[in-house]
Amino acid sequence: MPNFNIDAEKANTYDAIVIGSGISGGWAAKELCEKGLKTLVLERGRDVKHIVDYPTANKHPWEFEFGGRLPLEKQEEFGRRGARIHESTAHFWMKEGEQETVQEKPFQWTRGYQVGGKSLLWARQTQRWSDLDFEGPARDGYAIDWPIRYKDLAQWYSHVEKFSGIAGNYDGLPQLPDGEFLKPFDLSCVERHFQKTIQQNYRDRHLIHGRCAHVTEPQEIHLQQGRAKCQHRNLCNRGCPFGGYFSANASTLPWAERTGNMTLRPHSVVHSIIFDEEKGKATGVRIVDATDGNTYEYFARIIFVNASALNSNLILLNSTSSRFPNGLGNDNGLLGKFISWHNYRGQISGRSEDFPDKMSTGKNPSHSYIPRFRNLYKQETDFLRGYAVGFGSSSRAVQFSRVGIGEELKKNLFDRSLGPWWVSGWMQGEVIPIESNHVRLHESLKDKYGIPQLVLSCDWTENDDKMVKDYMEQMTEMFEKAGFTAINARDSGSPPGSDIHEMGGVRMGHDPKTSLLNKWNQLHHCLNVFVTDGACMTSTATQNPSLTYMAITARAANYAVDEINKGNL
Ligand SMILES: Cc1cc2nc3c(=O)[nH]c(=O)nc-3n(C[C@H](O)[C@H](O)[C@H](O)COP(=O)(O)OP(=O)(O)OC[C@H]3O[C@@H](n4cnc5c(N)ncnc54)[C@H](O)[C@@H]3O)c2cc1C
Ligand code: SF4
Numbered sequence: 015m016p017n018f019n020i021d022a023e024k025a026n027t028y029d030a031i032v033i034g035s036g037i038s039g040g041w042a043a044k045e046l047c048e049k050g051l052k053t054l055v056l057e058r059g060r061d062v063k064h065i066v067d068y069p070t071a072n073k074h075p076w077e078f079e080f081g082g083r084l085p086l087e088k089q090e091e092f093g094r095r096g097a098r099i100h101e102s103t104a105h106f107w108m109k110e111g112e113q114e115t116v117q118e119k120p121f122q123w124t125r126g127y128q129v130g131g132k133s134l135l136w137a138r139q140t141q142r143w144s145d146l147d148f149e150g151p152a153r154d155g156y157a158i159d160w161p162i163r164y165k166d167l168a169q170w171y172s173h174v175e176k177f178s179g180i181a182g183n184y185d186g187l188p189q190l191p192d193g194e195f196l197k198p199f200d201l202s203c204v205e206r207h208f209q210k211t212i213q214q215n216y217r218d219r220h221l222i223h224g225r226c227a228h229v230t231e232p233q234e235i236h237l238q239q240g241r242a243k244c245q246h247r248n249l250c251n252r253g254c255p256f257g258g259y260f261s262a263n264a265s266t267l268p269w270a271e272r273t274g275n276m277t278l279r280p281h282s283v284v285h286s287i288i289f290d291e292e293k294g295k296a297t298g299v300r301i302v303d304a305t306d307g308n309t310y311e312y313f314a315r316i317i318f319v320n321a322s323a324l325n326s327n328l329i330l331l332n333s334t335s336s337r338f339p340n341g342l343g344n345d346n347g348l349l350g351k352f353i354s355w356h357n358y359r360g361q362i363s364g365r366s367e368d369f370p371d372k373m374s375t376g377k378n379p380s381h382s383y384i385p386r387f388r389n390l391y392k393q394e395t396d397f398l399r400g401y402a403v404g405f406g407s408s409s410r411a412v413q414f415s416r417v418g419i420g421e422e423l424k425k426n427l428f429d430r431s432l433g434p435w436w437v438s439g440w441m442q443g444e445v446i447p448i449e450s451n452h453v454r455l456h457e458s459l460k461d462k463y464g465i466p467q468l469v470l471s472c473d474w475t476e477n478d479d480k481m482v483k484d485y486m487e488q489m490t491e492m493f494e495k496a497g498f499t500a501i502n503a504r505d506s507g508s509p510p511g512s513d514i515h516e517m518g519g520v521r522m523g524h525d526p527k528t529s530l531l532n533k534w535n536q537l538h539h540c541l542n543v544f545v546t547d548g549a550c551m552t553s554t555a556t557q558n559p560s561l562t563y564m565a566i567t568a569r570a571a572n573y574a575v576d577e578i579n580k581g582n583l
Pocket of ligand 2: 243250251254257258259
């Protein structure tokens, strides 16, 4: 691609470039700017400023043109997910036409292209990994060994938790280390009941408060960010004017901006990373400006790749040179392979006939959680690894009849009663990374920016099917023991990707022959490029992943600054 602005090289030179401004990119920007590095953040989407760009945050239900549900033609713009997108948050979801892909096998790729990325849309569940997870691949003999352990990340978990604000309970479970918690959201009477029946019937299973990135007790560090106590409005994905939950927009990006060291460039679709053959390192990043279609180049000593896992794979695969004809750092041909995600296929719902005298007041933006209990210390099932479970009990809905006309209808509308407690559980299974699950660049098809389309070729394995079956059996048993009725356990059969947690393709490892990144998230063969989003994940565990991306990013950013100061980068 021609370079249109060679003369501007000096003006376009920074200490660091961060690609992507979502959950992980926001953390890279914060850490690098705080340490004094002039940092350029390249973001393909539009700018979304905290509070001012949350147009629906304070709207009443009746103020939505379509009553909340998108009309069919609008749903189609968002592909398969369209029917589930609410009118109040549609502006934060990517429309299909923005980036075409080739689905060699069905894959539902979830994207949020704007400043803040998916940090505006996430469900904010945040659990630490334990050594049972980091040691999993080595112990159970799949994928490759992680080059880090819990002790390498523990201080960084604390670092990001204190700043982000994590509500949670101290549970003392070895499989889910406790963190730096603010007070948790209350469990409902049904959740407490389920917690008790699990405790009575199983020694190894626990229902705990969800751990989530909400400021339930603002500390000085949150007030300094301009964030206030979560108001339990439960309208989080519209953008929260209180900064009650953690998003890059409310937290890390404004913090980075305040240092005076951050330059944020929205509408910058990163095309590739520039590798200088003579210097033997990456020197910058090539972008296509989404507003004028022109190509620009920016230069820096270090580059953080945080475009979300699959886009980070795409960018690296598209960063070719005579030294790296198959993509940056891709000497072993494994770039784009061992893509993984979480298995959300197992679902269960039911009803509680208990507690007819109780109802919930207020709203709970979180839910409860059952940490993994399968194959924790020894192999006990016919599948590898295990699953965690999200559990929720919805508030009792008001029931009334709409039958009749005139007086009869009026009478029915006013004759109201409270419905039952509905309960539901959803599975978060560990998917084993395998080489055949991969992404690659299409040989000829390009997107509207002239960037090769990504071919998605990922599928479930027998291990996933067996895990879903076990989930349905075990959860049915647990629901029955709790006395829930109308139990319906099912396999949603959803395609990979629906599970929103994309991982792998640029995995960390000890050995450059079998991995792409070292233990500091540097490309083995191009040390000034760091990949710290989900692409770096060697395996997936069962925890929601973003807290681990944040901790890994903060750790790598601080290491990068130390290396620069030592003259090594
Ligand atoms: C509905 C939903 C619920 C979720 N719930 C949870 C949860 O409870 N807990 C949890 O841990 N995770 C959850 N997730 C997942 C979580 O959102 C992601 O793990 C997280 O956002 C990943 O961070 P990231 O920085 O890698 O990517 P993102 O936050 O997606 O940010 C990537 C950024 O890079 C930009 N970008 C992409 N390509 C380019 C390019 N070529 N050039 C420039 N910029 C580019 C994007 O526009 C985006 O802003 C959820 C996701 C969704 C959609
Ligand atoms: S529940 Fe909390 S974080 Fe969510 S919108 Fe309300 S105040 Fe904000």
